Amino acid sequence: MQQIKDGTDLADVIINLRDVEDARAIVSSGADISVGGLITLTELAEDPLIISGLTAIAQAAASVGTPQIRNVGTLAGNVTQRPWCWYYRNGFNCFKAGGDECFSVNGENGQHAIFGGGPSYIVHPSDVAPALVAFDAVFTVSGPNGNRELSSEDFFVLPITNAERENSLMEGELLTGVRIPAVSANTVSTYYKVMDRQAWTHAEVGVATVIQRDGNQVQNASIVLAGVAPIPWRVQAVENFLAGKQISEAVASEAGQLAAEDAQPLANNAHKLPMTSAAVERAVLSLAAG
Numbered sequence: 413m414q415q416i417k418d419g420t421d422l423a424d425v426i427i428n429l430r431d432v433e434d435a436r437a438i439v440s441s442g443a444d445i446s447v448g449g450l451i452t453l454t455e456l457a458e459d460p461l462i463i464s465g466l467t468a469i470a471q472a473a474a475s476v477g478t479p480q481i482r483n484v485g486t487l488a489g490n491v492t493q494r495p496w497c498w499y500y501r502n503g504f505n506c507f508k509a510g511g512d513e514c515f516s517v518n519g520e521n522g523q524h525a526i527f528g529g530g531p532s533y534i535v536h537p538s539d540v541a542p543a544l545v546a547f548d549a550v551f552t553v554s555g556p557n558g559n560r561e562l563s564s565e566d567f568f569v570l571p572i573t574n575a576e577r578e579n580s581l582m583e584g585e586l587l588t589g590v591r592i593p594a595v596s597a598n599t600v601s602t603y604y605k606v607m608d609r610q611a612w613t614h615a616e617v618g619v620a621t622v623i624q625r626d627g628n629q630v631q632n633a634s635i636v637l638a639g640v641a642p643i644p645w646r647v648q649a650v651e652n653f654l655a656g657k658q659i660s661e662a663v664a665s666e667a668g669q670l671a672a673e674d675a676q677p678l679a680n681n682a683h684k685l686p687m688t689s690a691a692v693e694r695a696v697l698s699l700a701a702g
């Protein structure tokens with residue numbers, strides 16, 4: 413809608429889907445939790461089922477925008493929103509607009525990708541998406557050819573695969589919901605967000621952290637970054653490092669340093685490296701037992 417308002421995208425027809433009740437439900441089957449794509453961010457952030465078992469998702473939804481935005485914005489809208497790169501949003505003929513250049517490479521790139529960039533260096537703007545990926549959510553898509561389900565690896569698309577798009581939605585398809593596998597009782601999670609000001613804005617860096625623990629020992633970890641890559645960025649090196657470790661200040665610090673190890677910053681966004689390290693360190697440490 414914002415792109416229609418500012419003239420960077422045009423639509424011949426706008427269809428109101430708000431009355432599709434099945435798309436505004438949160439349902440637990442025991443094996444998984446299904447969340448409709450039209451659930452508002454406020455509903456997602458305040459649902460007892462999400463808060464109790466999928467805390468990082470509730471926190472991510474609560475971190476988006478203002479109360480007014482969360483009351484209207486939906487899960488599907490947040491996950492599939494287009495990039496907020498100022499070149500793309502201001503009519504430059506960049507890769508995302510169907511052109512053949514990323515103007516940020518030699519231009520203003522302070523908010524752009526430090527992982528996974530090239531040929532486009534946008535960052536994925538969603539807070540909710542990294543939390544969904546951290547919980548291994550399955551994305552349900554509907555379109556002219558029926559329904560299909562996609563893993564996060566198949567749903568989100570790097571620019572090297574398709575420089576014009578951020579996901580694998582085909583023409584006429586919609587994200588209609590997600591399925592999140594049930595978590596064990598020893599699962600804890602958090603979403604930690606770093607912004608450049610104490611006001612509504614997108615993440616400079618965010619991290620969704622999901623840990624299964626035995627006491628204070630990590631059995632399994634999922635670490636997914638926001639605001640630093642063209643897709644929600646899973647840091648498997650940190651996940652592997654944490655497995656079997658007792659959570660401590662030293663372990664959390666090393667995890668943070670490892671998270672930024674493979675970054676490739678542009679001229680003006682190297683500040684995201686220490687932010688990434690600090691965000692991961694604080695998120696991991698916050699999930700220590702006791």
